[in-house]
Amino acid sequence: MKKKQQHKRKSMAETADRHVLYEKSVQNVAFEYKFVSNTYRKLRGRRPRHVREDFCGTASMCCEWVRRSKENTAIGVDIDPQVLAWGRKHNLSRLKPEARLRVSLLQEDVFRVTTDQPLDVVLAMNFSYQLFMTREKLGGYFRKAHGALADDGILFLDAYGGYDAHREIREKTKYNDFKYIWEQARYNPIDGKMRCHIHFGFPDGSKMKKAFSYEWRLWSLPELRELLDEAGFSKVTVYWEETDPKTGEGSGVYSPATTGDADPGWVCFLVAEK
């Protein structure tokens, strides 16, 4: 008798694409674009046009940037050729050909990259600069970013903290078709270095473990502000999330602040003006 062919169905984790899951769970480029463009306009009286996205990964933000205006140009810089190739295949390919011409991707170390065009904005989002673990390295990167900006240019960074940031914990967030798990696997209070992972879980019970892993230093806001000052930025402002008076939760609106609540977990933006 003919043996029935056994087709082992692949699990959801085996067929999922980690970059798709990352973009859905970690990034919000529409929000980022609005924050950067509106903040720049308030500070400089015009819209920013030329951006460099450092640590650009899949270049999702570069694509959002050029989609928003025909005058916008974007340079994405990432050291990893695979992530850039993914970005070209899945993100740049979706742009209209005219918009695609306004994006350039550079496979480079942000510490070494040189870009000729003076930039309105340099972006370093999702805490990527934390990969630089010494004052010398991070300060050096901030000086490079300062040098790449036009005279009225602005560097935008995000930062996170709060007392939960120092704990070895896992946090789960549910999405429609998967679960996002952020793990702070190791934190060393002596040198501030930590190891973090992103895992994804699926309705069929399968898991994509350590889809992304990071070794970085949890920098504090005073340290970041001091390093930005030392790198030559004329004004460094923290944009802190406002509280919705009805819910007592964050409202999603970030505004300049000099005091903040000692929340267990917060995310804010640093706006460093040249």
Ligand SMILES: C[S@@+](CC[C@H](N)C(=O)[O-])C[C@H]1O[C@@H](n2cnc3c(N)ncnc32)[C@H](O)[C@@H]1O
């Ligand atoms: C946390 S991801 C950030 C992706 C994206 N910018 C975002 O907002 O989600 C960090 C990225 O930085 C890249 N990277 C790490 N070290 C780098 C370096 N020295 N120069 C350029 N890119 C680097 C990695 O390849 C990775 O794609």
